Each structure stands twice: as structure tokens, then as C-alpha cells.
Amino acid sequence: MYPELITRPDLKVWLPPIGSSTAYIFGNPQDLSNPNIELTCRVHDECNGSDVFGSDICTCRPYLMWGIEHAAETAQKGGVGIIIYYRKEGRALGEVTKFLVYNARKRQEGGDSAATYFQRTECVAGVEDARFQEFMPDPLHFFGIKKIHNLHSMSNMKYDAIVGSGIEVVNRVSIPEELIPPDAQVEMEAKKAAGYFTVDGAKSKEELAKVKGREIEEKK
Numbered sequence: 508m509y510p511e512l513i514t515r516p517d518l519k520v521w522l523p524p525i526g527s528s529t530a531y532i533f534g535n536p537q538d539l540s541n542p543n544i545e546l547t548c549r550v551h552d553e554c555n556g557s558d559v560f561g562s563d564i565c566t567c568r569p570y571l572m573w574g575i576e577h578a579a580e581t582a583q584k585g586g587v588g589i590i591i592y593y594r595k596e597g598r599a600l601g602e603v604t605k606f607l608v609y610n611a612r613k614r615q616e617g618g619d620s621a622a623t624y625f626q627r628t629e630c631v632a633g634v635e636d637a638r639f640q641e642f643m644p645d646p647l648h649f650f651g652i653k654k655i656h657n658l659h660s661m662s663n664m665k666y667d668a669i670v671g672s673g674i675e676v677v678n679r680v681s682i683p684e685e686l687i688p689p690d691a692q693v694e695m696e697a698k699k700a701a702g703y704f705t706v707d708g709a710k711s712k713e714e715l716a717k718v719k720g721r722e723i724e725e726k727k
């Protein structure tokens with residue numbers, strides 16, 4: 508389908524034009540490959556409910572907006588910014604599965620809790636996550652990125668994939684506490700306990716059980 512894959516050995520990386528990821532660049536695209544120019548980068552996995560419709564059950568939209576703001580600021584100071592938007596809705600399980608998980612989380616006995624956050628996904632989908640992050644850095648390599656000064660992602664899986672592919676990461680930038688919606692604390696604390704990047708540490712199993720989401724309001 509794409510003869511360049513075998514006819515252009517001079518291309519070290521090449522992205523076939525298959526609809527999936529979108530890259531938004533702030534500043535001069537040529538500066539992306541210059542490790543001496545400050546680069547702010549967010550690698551964002553699609554979350555339609557939050558990104559587009561503003562749901563407060565997760566941190567996707569505020570983290571994305573914060574990344575865009577920081578990327579633009581970096582470009583205004585003479586650096587460069589890039590936001591890569593990956594179509595991996597609902598941890599690549601899809602939007603319908605995600606809503607089934609939300610429903611199960613809110614309706615489980617004892618209510619929505621950080622202690623059972625991942626189990627609810629596994630009960631519905633059979634797995635916690637269907638994303639494969641090993642190829643995620645490919646678009647970064649396509650732009651010749653060798654060094655990321657500010658990486659907007661707390662995911663250990665994304666960080667490991669980026670660093671493992673030979674790109675240096677200087678600072679890992681967490682979402683500021685004030686941007687986390689109250690109902691998204693369930694997701695945030697569960698992820699930190701599962702290995703997400705955190706400067707203030709992860710909660711114990713007992714503490715996780717105390718992190719509760721908003722209750723469902725229904726007429727009985």
C-alpha cells in the first residue's frame with residue numbers, strides 16, 4: 508500500500524498517511540529536532556467525553572489545555588511546543604466500553620472509589636488497558652525530536668516508551684492540583700498508586716479506599 512516503506516531506505520522514520528494521530532506545533536517545526544531549543548510536549552490520548560464535552564470524571568481536558576498553554580508559552584519565549592493527539596479513546600477500548608465502565612464505577616457497592624478504579628475496567632472489558640505505548644514515540648521521531656525539556660504526561664508507560672526509544676526527558680510536568688476536578692481525584696489517585704509520576708507520593712491501599720467520587724443521584 509505504501510511503497511515508500513521499502514523503496515525509501517534513506518528515510519529513517521516515515522509515517523504513512525493513515526488517519527489516527529494529529530500533531531499541533533507551536534513555533535518553528537524545524538526547532539523540534541534541535542535539542543538546544545526548549546521543547547514542551549504533551550502526548551495526549553483522546554478522551555471525547557472530557558476533551559469535547561467537558562466531563563469532570565477525569566483530568567483529560569484540563570491536562571490537555573494546560574499542555575497547550577505551556578506549549579504556546581514555550582514558543583513565545585523562543586522555544587517550541589508540540590501536542591500529539593492520539594486516537595486511543597477509552598484506553599483504546601473505545602467510548603462505549605468507557606461509558607459502561609463509568610456506569611459500573613458509579614453504581615458499584617460503596618460507590619466510586621480509587622481502590623477499585625482499575626478493577627471496574629477489568630470487569631467490563633477483560634483488561635485494564637488496551638493501549639500499546641511502544642509505538643507511541645514514532646511521531647516524535649518523525650519530527651526528529653531527541654530531547655523533551657518539559658513532558659506533559661504522568662504516565663509511566665508513556666515515559667518508559669519515550670525514554671526507551673532514545674529520547675531524553677528533562678522535566679516531567681504533572682497537572683497542577685488546582686486543575687484536577689474533584690470527581691477526577693478517583694482516577695488520579697488510582698493512577699498514582701499504579702505507578703503514575705508523582706512528586707508527593709502515592710496513597711496506601713487504605714487511603715485509596717477513602718478517595719470517593721461523586722454519588723449518583725437517582726429517585727428510588
Ligand SMILES: [Zn+2]
Nearest residue numbers: 554557565567
Ligand atoms: Zn478522560
